[in-house]
Amino acid sequence: MAITKKTIRSIVLLAAAGTVIFLIYKKIAVNKAEGEPAAPGRKGGSKTLLTDAWVVKTSQLDQTIEASGTLQSNEEVEVKPEINGRITHLYFKEGTSVRKGDLLVKLYDEDLKAQLQKLKLQQQLAKTTLERQENLLKINGISQQDVDVTRNQVSAYQADMEYTQTQLQKTELRAPFSGKLGLRNVSEGAIMSSASVITTLQQIDPLKMDFAVAEKYRNAIKNGDQVNFYVAGDNKEYKGSIYAIDPKIDLTTRTVKLRAIVPNSSSVLFPGSFAKVKIILKDLPDAMMIPSQAVIPGTRNKNVIVASEGKAKFVVVETGLRTESTVQITNGLQPGDTVITTGILQLKPGMPLKYNKIQ
Incomplete structure (x- = not known):
């Protein structure tokens, strides 16, 4: 019985050893096929990575700033009595337009x-x-x-x-300016105090639009600059012009507040609406743009990988404006350079390159 167990153990050990030898042989064969070193101390070829590339060229770039804004009434006031009293007459209808000086409410x-x-x-x-x-x-x-x-x-x-x-x-409440009345909150006969709100009056033509941009654009924007914007639920592009810039930069957000005037003669825009704002600063005719994924961010510098004599070379670059898919390179590249856009995490300096697609 003991001899049988010993024989079985020997067979198992021989089978395991054969399996190990087969796996080692297979690994060596694969390494030779891919050009990698077959074993320590032996020379072999470097691995070639299949990548996509982008040829750097100049193009026209519209330097724009995008921001979120809010439309507001040009003038807005809550209609309140200055003294306590009882309302004897209401001379206005809700939601109607009035002119400056029109009688709205009469108190006893x-x-x-x-x-x-x-x-x-x-x-x-x-x-x-x-x-x-x-x-x-x-x-x-x-x-x-x-x-x-x-x-x-x-x-x-x-x-x-x-x-x-x-x-x-x-005792006579008159419209302080021409505008549109809001909803009425009281009825005739109500006893009013100076804190009671009868209605609201808003001037909606023109409108004001408040928004904020990063502090680095403070010196690039001036009064009179045109702004374009869209509002929710409307595909039409509206225009306005900047007429006031806050002289102080917000310490929390590091942004500067701006205010634009917006024509609204057709009354299609409403106070309180959200606005997606775009400011066109200037056109750059010779901007170098590359895909955003080609830039490798670092703790101190930003790098891209360029093809130099068929091998990977890491180059420090400086970036500028960004779009949805590209970024401007202001320093570090020249037109005609080939920038690697895929497989950048696997590449190391000096590795051979093989292109799958060049754009």
Whole structure:
């Protein structure tokens, strides 16, 4: 029995050894076929990687900035009373356009009118008294002090009348500018306070558009520059012009805020809409553009792999503007250079190159 187990063990060991020898032989054969070193200490050919390439050439590039913006009313105000009171009349309809100075709301004013009438009568009496006292003063029948007191009363009544007249004006709410009214929040008979919002008034022609760009573009943008933008749900391109630039750069986002004026005579644009903004700064006629995937980012520098005498060569480059699929090279390459665009992670300096596709 023991002899049988020993024989079986020997057969198993021989089979395992044969398998190992076969695998080693197969590996050596594959390495020779691919041109790699067959074993340490022996010389062999370098592996050739099949890659795609891009021939660098110059083309025209429109230098543009893209940003997100928000449309706003050119002027906007909440219609509120300055004094407390009861609404007696509403002279507007919701969602309609009004002109500057149009009467919108009237508050109860009978008490103020009565007070004004009372002040007028008191002033008239004071004026009559003043005339009599001035006649008496001519014959020394009254002191100058009494005349001065009466004259002061006449002036005080005049001041009270002007104040009451001002309060009467506050019972009439008029449109401060031409625009479009919003929804009405109250009804006739409602008791209003200075915090109550009756409606809103917005001037929507023209509109303002606020957006922000990176601080590096601050000196490239100036008042009067044209902006193009799209709004959600509308494929039409709209235009505007920059008229105000915030002098301060935001410390959190490192952006500068800009404001553009947008014509809206047809009232197709609405305040609060999101806008995708594009600013065309200038055209670059001789820009060198390569695919974005060809650039290898590093901790300090950016590199690309170029073909030099059929072998891979790493070159440090400087980049500029970007599009959706390409990036501008401002330094490090020349027109006619062949840049590798695929397999860049497997390539090492000096490796032979074989091209699958050249663009």
